[in-house]
Amino acid sequence: MRQRLLPLAASLVAAVASLAVTVPSAQAHTARHPGGHHPAPNACSPSVTIDSFTDKLDKTTLDGVPVAELSGLTYDTNGHLLAVDDGSYLFTLDAHSFKPLAVQPLANKDGSPLDSEAVAVDRDGTRLVTDETQPSIVRFSRSGKPLETLPVPDSLKVAPAGRATHNLTFEGMALLPGDRTLVASMEGALTGDSPDIRRFQTWERVGNSDRFRLGPQYAFRTDPGLDIPDITSTGDGRLLVLERTYTPNVGNTVHLHVADLRHATDVSRIQNLTDDRRGVRFAGGSLLADIGACPSLGATTKQVQPNPLLDNIEGVTVTGHTRDGRLGVLLVSDDNENPVQTTRLYSLTAKLPRP
Template identity: 60%
Template sequence: MRLRTVLATAAAGLAATTCLTAAGPANARTDQQDSHACSPSVSLDRFSDALDKTTYEGTFVGNFSALAVDGDGSLAALSDRSSLFSLDAKTLAPESVVPLADESGAALDSEGLVIDRDGTRLVSSETEPSVRRYSRDGRILGRLPVPDALQVAPAGRAVSNGTFEGLTLFPGGRTLLASMEYALQGDSAGIVRFQTWQRTKGGDFELGRQYAYRTDTGLGVPEVRATPDGRLLVLERGFTSGVGNTVRLYLADPRHATDTSGVGNLTGQDGVRLTKKTLLADIVNCPSLGATAKQPQPNPLLDNIEGMAITGRTSDRLKVLLVSDDNQNAVQTTRFYHLRVRI
């Protein structure tokens, strides 16, 4: 999502502009003792501004809203300006770019990305909202059903520019989940809905359960990622003019939450069991590691963080990659953040 503010680079060049820091072995020290710790559960290995304000084959590299690991080990990065990049997972150097469009050929406000087990791409757009399936070369292969209430008003109750931001596939590949960024009209402020789909025997997806999740005051949900044990990493984000961004990482568990697909208005006082969440880290508490900001920020490391992918794991931690959406704005930065997260 394009937050309102006051408001072909060689691999060697990318490496030269990347901020690298050493990360010690997990058993050598605790996160509390680690100078890279953001919290007892999260540490920042390094960050990279290598792709900031660059182009690749005539396409602006930025506006990133989602990340995913492809089957060949490369990194897929989705721009909300209808471009899907393939990046080298180590250097971040762009290797290809594919344009995306809707059925009429119009550009998408593309926000969420899942690479399915057959290599096809599931992409959410917050315009309608929608979830479409694309081939590797960008052809539309199908479209998933969306509940009427989640459509943007007047067709439904969703607010414009506040719908399907996050998209993730749970382990096993049977359940897909999309996160709304903001509450529906008629729901209490801060209570957002997570919609799921279940894979059918034929391989399609049909509507499944829906869950309610309460954000911190003033924040929305730009991204979700399923963990190997069936829970969710949830990003919450907001922006205050003259102050900067707030970005928090939560661990959430929807497994015992109420199915809200049949609930009209969520008030917070209706007996609905919300998705439980636990704060893993407020990114403002991460070390800046020499980062600079082009506009006021409570920590110069911060920017408009919007995309997230789990890229691997060690014995006790997940390797998590975040990326900021620079909105193609001179005072914002395309920045990648390499985290280690203990859940």
């Protein structure tokens, strides 16, 4: 979702930061993970450390297209990193250097652009991309040809067709292990649901085909006042859930949660989900870290932020697993093509609680 532009006054207040962002090297800021009685020097929380960040993509272009408004991340079958932007483009990046390698325009079958917010890669290499406008999930060939659109429950459509709010629909998406279940998260609450309840819709693969049909729907509680810009699979059946909000003249709040849908109630037939609803088991979740509590690592900002490291973080993906169960995590911020915001990539390491 596009973040509102900062008022000019706020921009001027924030201009004390240097326009040239200082980026520490990954080697200089390699995280040490919690263990024994010594807290990690780059700890954001007892279970998350920040390894490094880079602003190398900020205000760059590829083939005349701004590498900007990045809101979703995943890995391609060939190991490259894919980044989708709000402006209906899909970028291919080098997975190690983050150098842009290719850019591909996206469009619906009728030629209309997408408000593309999240991307997943199916086992055959086709791309599944969320369109927040409809909302919808469109399957694209590797060459960018639209192939099909997945079914969406009426209740998740934007009012008056459904109970969703414009610009607060499918922002996050992930394929679960085995590639048989696709999950999409609603950014905001449905009309009639409690403000901090979000619906997660699933689709199940039909046999061994590349088609998906509607599956169960689950409920997840966000931290008060925060929305969900993205989710990603942890590889063990759970999800990392990114939560974020923006407060004018204060800045961003960004939380990282782990959630488990496996014992949650199917709420697809429940019209109004409220905090006191009986008989509903919500998707279990726990807070891993408040990103604002991470060491800034020398980051600078051109806008008001509680921590200069923060920006409008909208995308998350898992980069790998260690033998002792830790996850490499990559975050990206959406700069909205705003001169006082930054396209920033963050490398973190997370230790998940036991399922």
